[in-house]
Amino acid sequence: MTHAFRLLSNGQLLDLPATLPVLDPATEEEIARVPECTAELLDATVQAARAAFPAWRDMPFAQRAESLVALAARIKAHADELALLITREQGRPLPMAKAEVMTAVHWLRGTAQLALPQSERTDVQGVRWATRRVPLGVVAAIAPWNFPLTLAAMKLGPALLAGNTLILKPSPFTPLATLRLGELAADLFPAGVLNVLAGGDALGPMLTAHPGIAKVGFTGSTATGRRVMASAAPTLKHLTLELGGNDAAIVLPDADPVKTARKLFMGAFLNSGQVCIAAKRIYVHESIYDGFAAAFAEAAKAAKMGPGTREGVMIGPVQNRPQYERVKALIEDCRASGQRFLVGGDVPAGPGYFIAPTVVDNPPEDSRIVQEEPFGPVVPLLRYSSVDEAVQRANASEYGLGASVWSSDPDAARAVAARLETGTVWINSVHLLDPQVPFAGRKQSGLGVENGVEGLLEYTAVQTFVG
Numbered sequence: 001m002t003h004a005f006r007l008l009s010n011g012q013l014l015d016l017p018a019t020l021p022v023l024d025p026a027t028e029e030e031i032a033r034v035p036e037c038t039a040e041l042l043d044a045t046v047q048a049a050r051a052a053f054p055a056w057r058d059m060p061f062a063q064r065a066e067s068l069v070a071l072a073a074r075i076k077a078h079a080d081e082l083a084l085l086i087t088r089e090q091g092r093p094l095p096m097a098k099a100e101v102m103t104a105v106h107w108l109r110g111t112a113q114l115a116l117p118q119s120e121r122t123d124v125q126g127v128r129w130a131t132r133r134v135p136l137g138v139v140a141a142i143a144p145w146n147f148p149l150t151l152a153a154m155k156l157g158p159a160l161l162a163g164n165t166l167i168l169k170p171s172p173f174t175p176l177a178t179l180r181l182g183e184l185a186a187d188l189f190p191a192g193v194l195n196v197l198a199g200g201d202a203l204g205p206m207l208t209a210h211p212g213i214a215k216v217g218f219t220g221s222t223a224t225g226r227r228v229m230a231s232a233a234p235t236l237k238h239l240t241l242e243l244g245g246n247d248a249a250i251v252l253p254d255a256d257p258v259k260t261a262r263k264l265f266m267g268a269f270l271n272s273g274q275v276c277i278a279a280k281r282i283y284v285h286e287s288i289y290d291g292f293a294a295a296f297a298e299a300a301k302a303a304k305m306g307p308g309t310r311e312g313v314m315i316g317p318v319q320n321r322p323q324y325e326r327v328k329a330l331i332e333d334c335r336a337s338g339q340r341f342l343v344g345g346d347v348p349a350g351p352g353y354f355i356a357p358t359v360v361d362n363p364p365e366d367s368r369i370v371q372e373e374p375f376g377p378v379v380p381l382l383r384y385s386s387v388d389e390a391v392q393r394a395n396a397s398e399y400g401l402g403a404s405v406w407s408s409d410p411d412a413a414r415a416v417a418a419r420l421e422t423g424t425v426w427i428n429s430v431h432l433l434d435p436q437v438p439f440a441g442r443k444q445s446g447l448g449v450e451n452g453v454e455g456l457l458e459y460t461a462v463q464t465f466v467g
């Protein structure tokens, strides 16, 4: 790649030596190097973001909303270029990378339509009580590698709209589209309001511990989320943590096995299974299990695997080597414990982190493939006898991100959904999110809320005026 990627700090695009290598997961070849933020540059950026805060905070809300809409237009105008960057660094098929870019556009526009609530009352003694929401200061937004641009937009939009200034940090595995976003946005915001800093493993902890930062918006694994929380404790930062998931799908006996299997195949294998809200445990009633399993395996066999730049590909590579090794180890564990693969189970020699879609036939409930979040193209199908049993098994997870219920009777499905201990439950679908609707994980899947007014409020504090 010939483009020289630059960090955005205090309104300046910095031409620094590019030291951090970025690999194409389809070939394992280095495709670019990007600059790494040092502790000194982080300090200077935090200082600039703090200096920019009062003027941005005092700007009319509607004007900040307009800036988000302008950023959305700028991203849309460069959608093809950004999509190609996502495909090259993340691995996903190009049409799906384009869909991610357009989702980021949709998110910024949808967020710009939100409003902050205010309340006022005068009590019987004639005292006036007025409460408003105020921004916090400098926000650090930390994103993972599975949807670099959308998950950045989910933090950037509400943080800036509420009147905070922002430092956005992509994953070291996928910094390219995010740094390009910073370049495209540089002239749309006053200096210091939006900063984009890439770096290696040291940068995240530097952000979460920095005393000049008031809030961390984080998406990533549960293990890292715990580290973020511990690191933020001494400076008592506000936190939103969107963490791992092990979503159950419950297919009720009256669901159409073939149609449901086709839809759930996409729900499990989109982005090669690297989706926090992918269907990761699929519970199918014993009366339709065989028909469902056959249709699911057929869809898996038909899915074309290859580099995301090749036409017609559905399954791209796993994004990075550590994740590839984790998923391979889970498949090996299935093999070693004598489980049956309906399809897959083989890992091509490489180069590239490719794993063929793998479907495990009714493994024991306590096996690793059921208990752990695979975050890759492998999914267990699980046979159940009664709905009570399926609900109990679905809820037995330490995670509580999402779940789905599948039935030809949506009311019956909603009744089952009401018994599930997750932040979101989809009926006859998965993956649907909306910038105006709150999304939150329960149990070990997170803390706080993203999206909707509730998500916007997470970037504010309460201020009450009395009298």
Ligand code: NAD
Residues within 6 Å of the ligand: 142, 143, 144, 145, 146, 151, 169, 170, 171, 172, 200, 201, 203, 204, 205, 208, 219, 220, 221, 222, 223, 224, 225, 227, 228, 241, 242, 243, 244, 245, 275, 276, 373, 375, 401, 441, 445, 446
């Ligand atoms: P990760 O936790 O390894 O990394 C996420 C981000 O945190 C990266 O930018 C990384 O550089 C940074 N980081 C790493 N260590 C840090 C530390 N000690 N302090 C601060 N920052 C640190 O996660 P990942 O492997 O990039 O992403 C996959 C995980 O993310 C999966 O578990 C998935 O379920 C989860 N995820 C959750 C959601 C959600 O909305 N709940 C969405 C997408 C992904």
